[in-house]
Amino acid sequence: MLNIENIHLTFDPGTPIEKHALNGVSLNLERGDYVTVIGGNGAGKSTLLNITAGTLFPDKGAVSVDGVNITHMPEYKRAQYLGRVFQDPRRGTATDMSIEENLALAYRRGKTRGLRWHINNKERKFYKERLATLDLGLENRLSDKVGLLSGGQRQALSLLMATLKEPKVLLLDEHTAALDPKTAKKVLELTNKIVNKYNLTTMMVTHNMRDALKNGNRLMMMYEGNIILDVKGEEKANLTVQDLLKMFETASGEEMTSDRMLLT
Amino acid sequence: MLIIQGAVSLGLIFSLMAIGVFLSFRILKMPDLSVEGSVILGAGMAARLVSGGVNPFLATAFAMVVGCFAGLVSGVLHTKLKIPGILAGILTMVASYSVVIRIMGASNVPLLPHGPQRVVSVFTFLTDAGLSRANAIILLSLVIVIVAGALLYCFMGTEFGSAIRATGNNQQMVRAQGINTDVMIIACLMLSNGLVALAGALWAQQQGFASVDMGIGTIVVGLASVIIAEVLFRPRMFWTSLIAIVIGSIIYRLIIALALSVDFMRPTDLRLITAVIVTIALCMPLIREKCSKIFAKKGES
Ligand SMILES: Nc1ncnc2c1ncn2[C@@H]1O[C@H](COP(=O)(O)OP(=O)(O)O)[C@@H](O)[C@H]1O
Ligand SMILES: [Mg+2]
Numbered sequence: 001m002l003n004i005e006n007i008h009l010t011f012d013p014g015t016p017i018e019k020h021a022l023n024g025v026s027l028n029l030e031r032g033d034y035v036t037v038i039g040g041n042g043a044g045k046s047t048l049l050n051i052t053a054g055t056l057f058p059d060k061g062a063v064s065v066d067g068v069n070i071t072h073m074p075e076y077k078r079a080q081y082l083g084r085v086f087q088d089p090r091r092g093t094a095t096d097m098s099i100e101e102n103l104a105l106a107y108r109r110g111k112t113r114g115l116r117w118h119i120n121n122k123e124r125k126f127y128k129e130r131l132a133t134l135d136l137g138l139e140n141r142l143s144d145k146v147g148l149l150s151g152g153q154r155q156a157l158s159l160l161m162a163t164l165k166e167p168k169v170l171l172l173d174e175h176t177a178a179l180d181p182k183t184a185k186k187v188l189e190l191t192n193k194i195v196n197k198y199n200l201t202t203m204m205v206t207h208n209m210r211d212a213l214k215n216g217n218r219l220m221m222m223y224e225g226n227i228i229l230d231v232k233g234e235e236k237a238n239l240t241v242q243d244l245l246k247m248f249e250t251a252s253g254e255e256m257t258s259d260r261m262l263l264t
Numbered sequence: 265m266l267i268i269q270g271a272v273s274l275g276l277i278f279s280l281m282a283i284g285v286f287l288s289f290r291i292l293k294m295p296d297l298s299v300e301g302s303v304i305l306g307a308g309m310a311a312r313l314v315s316g317g318v319n320p321f322l323a324t325a326f327a328m329v330v331g332c333f334a335g336l337v338s339g340v341l342h343t344k345l346k347i348p349g350i351l352a353g354i355l356t357m358v359a360s361y362s363v364v365i366r367i368m369g370a371s372n373v374p375l376l377p378h379g380p381q382r383v384v385s386v387f388t389f390l391t392d393a394g395l396s397r398a399n400a401i402i403l404l405s406l407v408i409v410i411v412a413g414a415l416l417y418c419f420m421g422t423e424f425g426s427a428i429r430a431t432g433n434n435q436q437m438v439r440a441q442g443i444n445t446d447v448m449i450i451a452c453l454m455l456s457n458g459l460v461a462l463a464g465a466l467w468a469q470q471q472g473f474a475s476v477d478m479g480i481g482t483i484v485v486g487l488a489s490v491i492i493a494e495v496l497f498r499p500r501m502f503w504t505s506l507i508a509i510v511i512g513s514i515i516y517r518l519i520i521a522l523a524l525s526v527d528f529m530r531p532t533d534l535r536l537i538t539a540v541i542v543t544i545a546l547c548m549p550l551i552r553e554k555c556s557k558i559f560a561k562k563g564e565s
Contacts (some may be wrong), residue, residue, distance in 0.1 A: 053440070074444075075439045075440075076438075076439045076442055076443055076444045077441065077442070079440055079441060079442035079443075080439075080442050084440045086436070090434075091434065091437060091505055092432050092437055092440075093434065093437060094429070094430040094433035094437060094438075095433055096429070096432060097426075097429060097431050097433060097435065098434075100431075101426060101429075101430075104423075104426065105426060105427065105438070105441050105443075106441050108423060108441070109441045109442040110442050110444070113422075113423040113424045113426070113427045113443060114422070114423055114424060115419075115422045115423070115424060116422060116423055117422060117423075118421055118422060118423050118425070118426035141276070145520055161441075170411075181346075222515050
């Protein structure tokens with residue numbers, strides 16, 4: 001479903017702060033794969049997601065979704081294939097607009113915006129049903145401005161918006177990292193519920209090793225712009241946090257002490 | 265009475281400009297200075313065409329188109345050539361001064377009598393019907409403001425308009441929802457500058473001439489009306505904002521008229537007064553806070 005081939009990206013090439021963020025990353029997500037991605041700060045996780053989403057473009061390599069080459073497709077065009085939730089809850093929604101207006105924008109992902117009215121009553125009913133599944137009482141607040149919502153509510157709404165029109169690939173970049181532990185857990189549960197219900201092909205970056213182990217059917221570890229571990233199914237199910245730490249040490253020759261990956 | 269009449273007619277005409285400024289500053293959240301140029305483009309185009317014998321309504325429509333074009337230029341400079349918004353606007357504004365002199369053929373164009381020896385303007389058909397000139401200006405401006413406001417409200421409620429509003433909020437999210445933000449920015453700037461040029465065209469016909477220095481301070485005047493509207497009415501919906509701005513624009517004209525009626529004030533003090541009004545309005549939240557603190561303290565003792 002998502003095919004990434006030999007992606008290279010260097011930031012600020014030829015300068016003293018030159019940074020090889022990705023060094024030939026390749027991966028292939030099957031339809032319905034739910035991969036969790038871990039790795040230390042600066043490992044290149046966000047860069048990989050951004051290249052997939054089209055906010056960054058690779059120096060070399062190719063990205064394709066469902067057989068369509070999107071390597072050079074602008075961000076807004078490839079959005080028809082992708083659902084995204086960002087780390088910062090404010091980035092996924094339009095603050096000054098109402099919940100239903102935000103949903104109506106998301107519901108038209110991949111369609112051209114014409115001169116029809118931005119929302120209709122049939123949609124409203126549908127949004128209410130979907131909001132009710134979040135179990136946050138948002139179904140009764142359709143015309144409330146999103147700016148009035150808490151971070152967790154906004155993130156849940158962002159998740160709903162990203163999946164309202166089923167994406168071919170769902171990209172989640174530490175989408176629970178900015179939330180308090182209880183809310184983070186709730187949003188993660190919602191994520192699993194939605195991903196499983198629609199069998200979405202999903203790539204979820206997390207800094208929490210336990211979450212990475214517990215969720216999804218596949219796990220990847222990144223280090224200095226490379227994927228150093230990629231396990232699936234049974235093999236993944238049997239992994240422990242200790243295993244992950246050991247693998248990281250062998251792969252990198254470093255001990256994981258000061259890194260925030262330890263903060264599980 | 266005369267003061268009020270004048271304030272209402274100018275207030276109505278300039279509310280179109282204030283709405284244009286509102287679209288760029290508040291909806292798109294981009295401080296677009298090209299509106300300073302669009303006022304004179306609109307005024308100059310209308311003056312030139314009307315004094316050349318063109319139907320005044322057609323001339324006014326043309327003026328709007330020229331304004332839209334200025335918005336297009338700013339928008340392309342900003343989105344395609346990646347020039348910061350404020351600079352893109354300044355470049356367009358500066359260029360407009362040259363363009364408008366080309367259009368007018370001089371730096372000042374009076375709406376001279378032509379044809380059967382009389383001055384025509386969009387207001388003529390109403391004065392012909394027996395209305396006083398002042399009332400004709402108020403009536404027609406009111407109709408234009410209502411029609412423009414209603415059309416704008418409907419447009420902003422469409423899928424396209426909704427995408428424009430979202431673009432001003434959060435471009436990242438808008439692109440993630442598959443919308444080309446460049447198109448939305450350009451469209452909004454065209455709309456904004458078109459409205460400002462419409463105001464310029466009506467203004468030229470109201471005062472009977474167009475000159476290149478008419479545009480100076482447009483931004484601040486427009487902002488003054490928007491801020492007065494926001495401070496006084498705190499509108500929360502798009503349509504309430506529109507109504508509040510029209511009233512704000514009239515209030516601004518009243519304040520100016522009253523200030524200028526004080527003996528030692530001169531007409532050229534207008535821009536100073538405007539700057540003071542905007543400054544006061546901008547500090548209102550701060551003043552409110554200070555006041556409530558003082559009152560709170562008094563309450564304690
Ligand atoms: N826009 C940028 N400009 C320069 N360097 C960047 C940029 N974005 C990321 N980097 C660098 O690239 C590396 C990978 O970053 P990132 O993908 O954000 O890591 P993470 O795995 O923590 O998400 C880091 O060293 C980071 O500093
Ligand atoms: Mg990151």
